[in-house]
Amino acid sequence: MKFGGTSVADAEAFERVAALVRRHEGVRPVVVVSAMSRVTDALLESVRVAGDGRALEASDALEEHFERHLEVARALLDEGVRGFFEAAVEETRREVGEALREVAAGERPRALMQDLVVSHGERLSATLLAAVLRGQGLRARYVDARLCIITDEHHGCATPLKDLTEARTREQLEPLIEAGEVPVLGGFIASSHAGETTTLGRGGSDYTAGLVGAALRAREIQIWTDVPGVLTADPRLVPEARTIPRLSYAEAAELAYFGAKVLHPKTILPAVVRNVPVRICDSRRRDAPDTLVFFDAEMTPRTVKAIACKGSIHIVHITSARMLGEHGFLRAIFEVFERHRTAVDIVTTSEVSVSLSLDDTSALEAIVEDLKPVGAVKVESNRAIVCIVGEGLRSTPGIAGRVFSTLKDINILLISQGASSINLTFVIEERHIPEVVRRLHAAFFECATAELLAHIGGSGRRET
Numbered sequence: 223m224k225f226g227g228t229s230v231a232d233a234e235a236f237e238r239v240a241a242l243v244r245r246h247e248g249v250r251p252v253v254v255v256s257a258m259s260r261v262t263d264a265l266l267e268s269v270r271v272a273g274d275g276r277a278l279e280a281s282d283a284l285e286e287h288f289e290r291h292l293e294v295a296r297a298l299l300d301e302g303v304r305g306f307f308e309a310a311v312e313e314t315r316r317e318v319g320e321a322l323r324e325v326a327a328g329e330r331p332r333a334l335m336q337d338l339v340v341s342h343g344e345r346l347s348a349t350l351l352a353a354v355l356r357g358q359g360l361r362a363r364y365v366d367a368r369l370c371i372i373t374d375e376h377h378g379c380a381t382p383l384k385d386l387t388e389a390r391t392r393e394q395l396e397p398l399i400e401a402g403e404v405p406v407l408g409g410f411i412a413s414s415h416a417g418e419t420t421t422l423g424r425g426g427s428d429y430t431a432g433l434v435g436a437a438l439r440a441r442e443i444q445i446w447t448d449v450p451g452v453l454t455a456d457p458r459l460v461p462e463a464r465t466i467p468r469l470s471y472a473e474a475a476e477l478a479y480f481g482a483k484v485l486h487p488k489t490i491l492p493a494v495v496r497n498v499p500v501r502i503c504d505s506r507r508r509d510a511p512d513t514l515v516f517f518d519a520e521m522t523p524r525t526v527k528a529i530a531c532k533g534s535i536h537i538v539h540i541t542s543a544r545m546l547g548e549h550g551f552l553r554a555i556f557e558v559f560e561r562h563r564t565a566v567d568i569v570t571t572s573e574v575s576v577s578l579s580l581d582d583t584s585a586l587e588a589i590v591e592d593l594k595p596v597g598a599v600k601v602e603s604n605r606a607i608v609c610i611v612g613e614g615l616r617s618t619p620g621i622a623g624r625v626f627s628t629l630k631d632i633n634i635l636l637i638s639q640g641a642s643s644i645n646l647t648f649v650i651e652e653r654h655i656p657e658v659v660r661r662l663h664a665a666f667f668e669c670a671t672a673e674l675l676a677h678i679g680g681s682g683r684r685e686t
C-alpha cells in the first residue's frame with residue numbers, strides 16, 4: 223500500500239491512512255509512504271538557497287515543515303511515543319542543518335548532498351506513520367528503504383539494481399511479515415552500492431511500491447492517491463474526466479510516460495515482470511471507484527481509453543540535403559543522444575530531415591553542437607505532446623480522422639502512430655494544451671456533447 227504526499231498532508235490524512243491500513247491488516251500489508259505534501263519541494267529549495275551560501279536561511283525555511291510533523295504527532299501520538307518522535311525531528315533538524323552548511327561550503331558534490339537532504343522528507347513521514355499505526359494497535363515497524371532499494375550512482379534519478387534490490391528487499395521485509403509485523407518504508411529514497419543516499423526521481427515513491435511489491439510477489443500493489451484511480455484525462459484540465467476501471471500494463475505505462483502524473487512512469491515495469499496487479503485508489507473517499515492495471519486488455523467500445531499530455535517539450539529538427547538516398551544519418555543522430563543520456567520520445571523523418579521531441583533538456587546545448595556536423599539544426603521550445611491511449615487503437619479505423627477533425631484549426635507539429643499499437647501521439651504548441659485536451663475529451667468521452675458539436679461545428683469548450 224503506497225500513500226502519496228497529499229494522502230499524508232496533515233493529521234486528518236494520517237488518520238485516514240491508518241484506518242485504511244487497519245482494514246487490510248489481515249492480508250499482511252507492507253506500507254510505502256511519500257514525504258508529507260510540499261516537503262520535497264521545500265527540501266530541494268533549501269539546497270538551492272544553501273548553494274548560494276545562505277545555509278542559515280535555508281534551514282530556517284524548513285521550520286514550518288518540521289512543525290507540521292510535530293503537529294501531527296501532537297494530535298495523534300500518546301505522550302511517550304511523541305517524545306520519541308520529537309527527538310527524531312530534533313535529530314533531523316541537526317543533520318539537515320549540518321548538510322546544508324556543507325552545501326554552502328561546497329565541499330562535497332551537490333547532487334550527492336541534495337539526495338541526502340531530500341531523503342529526510344520520506345524518512346520523517348515514514349517514521350511518523352509507523353508511530354501513528356503503532357498507536358492504533360498495529361504492529362508497525364519503520365524500515366529504512368535505503369537498506370532495500372539499491373541503485374546506481376546517478377543522483378537525483380538513480381536506476382535500481384534489479385537483483386540486488388529484490389534480494390535485499392526480501393531479506394529485510396520477509397522476516398518482519400512472517401512475524402506478523404507491518405513494515406513501513408519511505409518511498410523515493412534508496413542507496414548506492416557504496417552506501418550513499420540516492421533518489422529515484424520526482425514522484426518516485428510509486429516506483430518504490432512497484433519494486434517492493436514485485437520483490438515480495440505481492441498479491442496486489444496499491445497506489446493510494448488523491449483521485450479516484452486513473453481518469454480519462456487529467457482532472458485539473460477536464461473536470462468531467464471519469465475513472466477507467468481497467469487498464470492493461472501497456473496502456474498504463476504509456477499514459478504514465480506521456481504525462482498522467484498519477485503514476486510514476488517506471489512503476490509498472492517491476493509489476494509486469496512479476497505478474498503483480500496494480501490498483502490505483504482514492505485515499506479520501508471510501509466508496510470511490512478505482513483502476514485495476516493488469517495483463518488483459520479489454521477493448522472498450524470506443525477503443526480510446528484516456529488522453530495524456532506533457533508540456534515543456536522541445537523539438538529538434540536536423541536537415542541536410544546529403545541525407546538524400548544516403549544511409550547512416552539516423553545512426554549518427556542517435557549516437558549523439560545516447561552519448562548525452564537523453565531520451566527521445568517521438569521521431570519523424572523525411573527524405574532530407576529528421577525531427578525528434580525531447581523533454582529532458584539538461585544536455586540540449588551540447589547535443590545541438592554535436593549534431594551540427596550532421597546537418598542544420600533548429601530547436602523549437604514550448605511544445606507539448608498529446609497522447610491518445612487504448613488497446614486496439616491501431617486496428618480501429620476512424621480514430622485519427624476523429625482526432626484531427628476535432629482539432630482542425632489547431633496546428634499539429636509532429637504525428638506518430640503505429641510504433642505501438644496502443645497510442646496515437648502528436649505535438650502541439652504548449653499554449654493549446656487545455657483546449658486540445660478538453661475538445662478531445664468531449665469528442666471521445668462525452669458522446670452526447672460530441673455528436674451535438676459535430677452538428678453545430680463547435681469547439682467542445684464549455685462556456686460556463
Ligand code: ADP
Nearest residue numbers: 226227228447448449452453455456482483484
Ligand atoms: P501522489 O501525491 O498521491 O503521488 P500525484 O500528485 O503524484 O499524487 O498524482 C495524482 C495527480 O495526478 C492527481 O491529483 C491529478 O491531478 C494528476 N493526474 C494527471 N493525469 C491524471 C489522470 N489521467 N488520472 C488521474 N490523475 C491524473
Ligand code: ASP
Nearest residue numbers: 256262410424425426427
Ligand atoms: N516525495 C517525492 C516527490 O515529491 C516522491 C513522491 O512523492 O513520490 O517527488
Ligand code: MG
Nearest residue numbers: 226425483484
Ligand atoms: Mg505521485
